[in-house]
Amino acid sequence: MVIDPFLIEPEIQSYNHISSRSPVPTTYHLPALFDPKSMDKVIGETCGIILMGSAASVHDKHEWLSNIHSIMEQAFARGIPTLGICFGHQFIAHMFGGTIDYLWNDKKKRGARSVKLNSHSILGESAEGNLIYSHREGVTSCPENFDISISSKMVKIDGITHKSKPIWGIQPHIEATQAFAKRIGISNDKFQPAFQFGTRILDRFLEKLVRVPYDKN
Secondary structure: EEEEOOOOOOOOOHHHHHHHOOOOOOOOOOOOOOOHHHHOOOOHOOOOOEEEEOOOOOOOOOOOHHHHHHHHHHHHHHHHOOOOOOOHHHHHHOOOEEEEEEEEOOOOOOEEEEEEEOOOOOOOOEEEEEEEEEEEEEEOOOOOOOEEEEEOOOOOOOOEEEEEOEEEEEOOOOOHHHHHHHHHHOOOHHHHHHHHHHHHHHHHHHHHHHHHOOOOO
């Protein structure tokens, strides 16, 4: 299940990128503008969830955010591997009691930054590379039962990993495609290495969809 909570433009190319690499069939949900209950119809058969980015804030009071909250709670209870990207990362941290706040006095920043993944990351090993980012808010305190698994000079908590459940959050856009990069002003020279590193991380999550058992009941 890929959840795209877009407010301005759906990330269809990013979804296609995810779907093309997934070892299992995917479903695409756009709860902010279309029926959020579409998620309810497939959660019982879902073996993984990716919650993508959004111009919304976790502090907003939209009804569709409540629908996502309910779906995520069911996923966590069933042990379904779950990955939050950008807004999704913040949403997971917020659900578990972490703090989400402005990082640069309400200024939105975009670009490609160098990040460091430690052995607690989704890769399961230390690694370093550039990833694309576009956000103004971020996780400013790590929720309990999570490790900080990715960090950068710009953002201390660039990624989190649950200590016992298959739940990960990553602030940069590991799913970003060339269309996304072009829209936010990223040159091709910066996009290509970020795309390769982001895809490596994305693939590691997708591999877990066929390895981690989950409870359908």
